[in-house]
Amino acid sequence: MSGLILAVAAFFWANRLLPVALEGRADLEVDSFFAVWGLALLHALLRPGRRAWGEQLLLGAVLFAALPVLNALTTGTGLLPAIAQGDWMIAGFDLTALGCGLLLAWMARKMLRPQRGAVMLAIALFGFAAVAALCLAMERHYTDLLGHKPTPRRLRGLRMGGWLLIAVALGLAVRHSGWAMGLVELSAVVMGGLCAWVFVLPYAPRLLLGLAAASLVLAPLALLAPY
Numbered sequence: 001m002s003g004l005i006l007a008v009a010a011f012f013w014a015n016r017l018l019p020v021a022l023e024g025r026a027d028l029e030v031d032s033f034f035a036v037w038g039l040a041l042l043h044a045l046l047r048p049g050r051r052a053w054g055e056q057l058l059l060g061a062v063l064f065a066a067l068p069v070l071n072a073l074t075t076g077t078g079l080l081p082a083i084a085q086g087d088w089m090i091a092g093f094d095l096t097a098l099g100c101g102l103l104l105a106w107m108a109r110k111m112l113r114p115q116r117g118a119v120m121l122a123i124a125l126f127g128f129a130a131v132a133a134l135c136l137a138m139e140r141h142y143t144d145l146l147g148h149k150p151t152p153r154r155l156r157g158l159r160m161g162g163w164l165l166i167a168v169a170l171g172l173a174v175r176h177s178g179w180a181m182g183l184v185e186l187s188a189v190v191m192g193g194l195c196a197w198v199f200v201l202p203y204a205p206r207l208l209l210g211l212a213a214a215s216l217v218l219a220p221l222a223l224l225a226p227y
Contacts, residue, residue, distance in 0.1 A: 002056035003040025005104065009063035010036035012097075016067075016074045054111030057104050065101025068094035118222050119176045124189050125219035126169040131193030132212030133162035145205050166190070172223075 014032040018025050044052040071094060072078030079098075082091040136142050137158035142150045150158075169189060173182035200208055 002053050002060065003037050003044065005060045006040050006056055006063070007033045007037035009060055009067075012067055013063065013070065016070050050111055054108050057108035057111060061101045061104035061108055063101075064097045064104060067097035067101075119172055120185070122219045122222040123169045123172050123185060124192070125215040125222060126165050126172070127186065127189030128193040128196070129212050129215040129219065130162045130165035130169060131190060131197055132208065132215075133158045133165060135197055137162060141201075145209060 011029055011033040014029045018028055022028070040056055043056065046052075047055065068079045071090070075090075077087065077090055079091060079094040082088075082094065136145065137155050139150060139155065142155070142158075166186070170182065170186050173185045176182070177185060197208060
C-alpha cells in the first residue's frame with residue numbers, strides 16, 4: 001500500500017519534470033509509476049516490515065509536501081498566487097498534496113517510533129556523554145586526562161555541550177515517559193554516569209574518554225534501531 005502511494009507521487013513528479021514537448025511523455029509518466037512501485041516492493045523485501053512501512057510513508061510525505069514547491073518552480077504558478085487569482089484547480093491540487101504530506105508524515109512518525117528499550121538506551125548514552133563533557137569542563141579533570149591545560153573557550157564549550165546533551169536526554173525521557181517518570185529516569189542516568197566516572201576514573205581514564213565518544217555515536221543509532 002505504501003509503495004502505491006510512492007508510485008502516485010512519482011507519477012506527479014514525472015508529470016511536472018518531463019518536458020511538455022517530449023515524445024512519449026505520457027508513457028514515461030506511466031513507466032515512472034510502475035518503476036517506483038517495483039522499487040518499493042524490493043525495498044519492502046529488504047527491510048523489516050514496520051520499518052519498511054515507516055520509511056516509505058516518510059518518503060511519500062516528503063514527495064507530496066514538496067509538490068506545491070515543484071509546481072511553482074515548473075509552472076510559474078504557486079499556491080498563494082493561485083489562491084489570489086481564484087485558480088482553485090491549481091490551489092486545490094496543491095492544498096490536497098500538502099494535506100497528504102502531513103497525513104503521511106503523521107503515519108510515518110507512528111510507524112518509526114522507537115521501541116521503549118531503544119529509547120532508554122539512547123537516554124543512557126546521551127546522559128553518560130553529558131556527564132563526561134561536564135566533568136571535562138572542570139580544568140583539573142581536563143588537564144589530568146588530556147595532558148594539557150584547556151582554554152576558557154574550550155571549557156565553556158564543554159559545559160554548553162554537556163548541558164545540551166542533558167537537555168536532549170531529558171526531552172527523550174519526557175517524550176516517552178512524561179515529566180514525572182522522565183525526570184526520575186534522567187536522574188538515574190546522570191547518577192549512574194557520575195558513579196561510573198568517579199569509580200573508573202582512577203583506574204582507566206582513557207577508557208572513560210573512549211566510552212564517552214562512543215556514546216555520542218551510538219545514542220542516535222539506538223533511536224534508529226529496527227523493531
